[in-house]
Amino acid sequence: MPPLGTNHTSREMHSDWVRLRTLILLRWAAIFGQLAAIAVAYRYYDIDLPLGPSLLVVGAAIAINLVAAFVFPGAKRLTETEATLTLLFDVSQLTALLFLTGGLSNPFALLILAPATIAATALRTRSTIFLGLVTITLVTLLNFYHLPLRMSSGEELLVPRLFSFGFWLAIVIGVLFLGLYARRVASETHSMGQALLAAQLALAREQKLTDLGGVVAAAAHELGTPLATIKLTSAELADELSDRPDLQADAELIRQQADRCRDILRSMGRAGKDDLHLRSAPLSEVIREAAEPHADRGKELHVDVVPGPGGENRQPAVLRRPEIIHGLRNLVQNAVDFAKANVWVDAEWTDTRLMVRIVDDGPGYPTQLLGRIGDPFIGHRPAEDDRVARSGYEGMGLGLFIAKTLLERTGARLTFANAADPFLTAEERPPRCGAIVEVVWPRGEIEPASEGGLGENVPITG
Structure with a gap:
């Protein structure tokens, strides 16, 4: 199974997520x-502020907001450059106001962290780094160049140099820490959203295929009688037209085409007219259906379905839910992609649980990623020879995430492990030396509520 890679573009945030109205x-x-x-500072604390310049700086922000509100539509989404310039203005405006009101000794100086944090949440890495560096540069200048706070009496409010340095250091660390933290959380949220969307699309596709199978089976059942009638009639016509070879050949052709239609419908609707089979099937049949698309890909699939300790000999029937089929199919695909020659699918059941284990003879999971298997877009870039060996498969961890998400929705619990010590030599490694995925369900979660199907035939009376 894979050394899982990552889709690096998924980590880049989209600037067009930011609405102008939000920033306004x-x-x-x-x-x-x-x-x-x-x-409050001027009236109640008797601080002598430069009111004119301070109000002028605030007025600049008001003017920009009014222009943005009346010129642009409220639903406008900002481009990368527009969002960067908007946040750059906010940093500059707050820096100018802090310059006039005591610099970093102003308790509201911590608000300068806001634009850089917003950038880390919504913009690309390059813009985030740019705004972070601008913020750190302006904070450093403020630490040395600013107008001191004075009381109306002329007394200057001084902050010890050690405290001033501490304020500067705290804000710089805040810019770095909050930027990295917001970036990490936003990136993971975005990746998870993409992965969940992919899982929903995969489930919708499997649901459509399942529904289509039901429609085909119903069609095969409904068309069975007309096709049988056509076949019978054409056979009788062929017998009666023995003295007209040209017409007899046409009747034979009609019978052959009726047989062909019957065979096509039978192959398309494997479940035939058994409605119960559309909803549930024996465990081995569900596994076969899930693994069938990968049975002819050059790897040997070994399927073994046996009762576990205390389990009855009769094989249980399980629900043919799209989540189960698609989830198991993804796990089998992952094993086939990275197996050398063999994939083993073992299933067993007891009175209380049902287990499916998929093992391959490939290199196994990367040891450093074992704890993160099942997360989407996990960050490991495979080597070039790995990419060649995988025949174009994009190992982003997305397939395993989809499988894990869909199967857990059915009540399953998944565990991932390696079958052999990665430090063993090629001669020491057992046949089942690759990755292991074990899926365990409580039987009540996966078995049909009733095995009565359509119910017993009721005789017609009266």
Whole structure:
């Protein structure tokens, strides 16, 4: 099984997720907060602020907001450049206001972290790094160049140099830490959203295939009688037209084509007219159906279905849910992709549980990724020779994530492991030396509620 890779483009955030209206509302909140802080400091704490320049800086933000609100539509989504410039203005505006009101000794200086954090959440890595460096540069300049806070009496409010350095260091660390933290969380959320969408699409496709199988089976059942009538009539005509060879050949052709239609419908609707088979099937049949698309890919599939300790000899019937079929199919595909020559699918059951184990003779899971198997887009880039050996398969961990998600929806519990010590030599490795996936269900979760199917035939009376 795979040394799993990653789709690096999935880690890049999309700037067009950011609506202009969202940033306008955030800026209005900042503007009202700035005006409130200036008013309280000037009126109630008797701090001598440069009101004119300070209000001019706040007025610039108001003007930009009004222009953005009236010129652009509210539903506008910003491009990468537009979002970067918008956040750059917010950093510059807050820096100018802090310059006029005490620099980093102003308790509201921590708000300068907001634009860089928003950038880490919504923009690409390059823009995020740019805004982070700009913020750190402006904070460093503020630490040395700013107008001191003074009381109306002329007394200057001084902060010890050690505290000033501590404020600067705390903000710089905040920019780096919050940026990395927000970036990581947003990236994982985005990757998980993409992976869940892929799982939903896979389930929808499997559901359509299942529904189509039911339609074909119903069609095969309904068309059986007309085709039998056509075959019988054409056979009688062929017998009666023994003295007309040309017409007899046409009747024989009609009978042959009726047989062909019957065979086509039978091959398309494997379940025939057995409605119960459309909803449930023996365990071995479900495994065969899941593994069938990968049976002719040059690897030997060994399927072994036996009762476990305490299990009855009769093979249980399980639900043919699309999640089960597609989930097992993904696991078998993963094993076939990375097996050298053989894949083993073992199934067993007891009175309380049902287990399916898939093992291959490939290299196994990378040891460093064992704890993360089942996460989408896990970060390991395979070597070039691995990519060649996998015949074009893109190992992003997405297939295993889809399988795990779908099977867990049916009540299953999945475990991933390696069958052999990776440090063994080729001669020491057992035949089953690759990756192991074990899927375990409580029997009540996967068995049909009733095995009565369509019920017993009721005799017609009266």
